[in-house]
Amino acid sequence: MKKFLVSILAALSLVACSEEKSDKPVIKIGVSLPLSGNMQSVAAASRKAVQTAIKDANTNPDNHYHYEVVIEDDAMQPQKAQLVANKFTTLDKVNAFVSFTSSQGRIFSSFADKYETLHFNCAFGNEGVLTSKYNFQMFTQIDTEVKALADFLKDNNKKSVTLLFVNRVTSEELVKGLEPLLKKYNIKYNIEYFNQTDRDFALLIERVKKQNNDAIVLYGLEPTVSIIGKSLYADNLIDRVLMPDVIQFVSDINLYNGAYNIGSAVATDEFKKHINLDKENPAFSNYMYDIISFIVSAYENTYTPDTPINNSDVADYVLSQKNWDGVAGKYNISENGAIETDVISYKIENGKLTKK
């Protein structure tokens, strides 16, 4: 027992000694992720990406600040997001915070406005997120993705489509964007919603089969997309499938051989190695890495010796930029705070993604 206690104490003192001490002023970044609940599989890689980005920033000797990160779990629930945002602003007193998905982003935006804290949201549905100069969204924007989807359908001569969407706010935004374009291109469509908690989709797929449309646009999250994927695969419908960003979530990419993914950039193997991903789903981790790196770059570029940090100046700096290079590609920065990469079309062939 004594030996055990001594070894624990020794380990603890080693950990304490190994913690880097820095004389540099500190920038605190709060990151809210769905680390528990139905979306937890999506957040694991993002956590690693954030930690790696912070480590990379702190090992750069040219940086003027030392960066600290506070990662909290919002379980994808608005009530918890409210608590996390409150903790970040009042207790941790972070300089900037990052939120995941637009539904959580809306909550953090109101805190960003009130406390003049920089807020970066990783999502493509932007309704209610970009409310002031302190709020930014780093991803591909929903309008751009919707346009790319509709154009793809038109260019590939699809006359009819089933929109097979998870029942979420983002899906409604997608439908709102797609409907006028589909009407304009004279493409017939059916809309089918399903719940994220559902696990049986046999009859839903039966309905989709009955509709017999030329294409199926599938939008959802894990595990529902993989379970639906199994049914679509069994019914030989995969080659009709078109997905906005869904490939970022799926655990078995082979299930979707023949389908297309249209949306944000998928993490490269080199990036996955850099952030030390093992079995985790890489979903959007490249964007989370870029968000932290971009925040670091904004603070570094507005650094003035012996002057307190001013978030208004940092926000102005971000808005004054036109583009920025990250691991997910080149970002275009708009006046409303949307920082987006181009839409990329991938075809899934033999378990690999090929850019089209």
Add this chain to the structure above:
Amino acid sequence: MLTDIGILSSVLLNSLIIGSGYAIVAMAFRLMFSVSPFFNMALGASVALGAYLGYALLPMFGIYAYPLILAGVILFTWTQEAFIYRPMRQFGASPMVLLVVSLGVYTIFESVIHLIFGPQYQTLGTVAELSQINLGFAHLPLVQLIIIVLGLVSLIGIYILLQRTFLGKEIRAIAQNPDLAFITGININRVIIIVSIVVGAILGAYGVCVGYDTGMEPTMGFNILFKGMIAAIIGGPTVLAAYLGAMVLALAENIGVWFFASQWRDLIAFVIFILLLWWQPNGIFVRTPKKVSCEIKTNKTKGKRK
């Protein structure tokens, strides 16, 4: 419309598959509830454990892993009963306290699964590996046929256990009046342990099927248990009633999905749940005793009093 034979067959087949899943959990819940009357939320963890043990052991031991999986889940349910619920019952814990404790057990289990296996969705077999049976109007994966068979085997097995064995007599005695059962010499704790072993085996086997069929994630247990409990309550207090209740629930959900939309599945389930219980508060497959007239014949009484 359901007049189309193909669609009708799909609705019925899918109801049978989904209903069998609900029924397995409902029957296990009913059996456990009959001897240990509280809402044991940790039963959902047994299903998840079956799936995750399959994920861990099947690649190592192949077909020989199945008995190990069942043994693991049985050990899990037995440990809970022997070291958590039994001592608490002896200290006079109420069903409400036991419910909260079981919720705690479930939450700890979910977190441990998350720590060991990670939060990501996993499956025991890719779609290409799973055998399918062509029924003409639909392809039935072999694992779904196994779920249907497991449901029926569990129903028959539990029925025989309850009606044809001495242990069954003891279970029924405890379910009717635990105090009287104790006085007559029935070792209640022994019976509960045996029942928890049987329940563990059923739920563990179902967990492996779920692992093959829809895959697994750490939070899976709660949703599975939830529908099973609803089915058990809709049906009534017997195991057959729980089985039939599960079928009614699945059929209603599937008809609803076909006529309305998949997103309203839970809404449909709960509307049916409330309507059926409003009509038959003790379960729809329970013979309600004839109402005994308690009317007071006022005129006569008045006359007598006068």
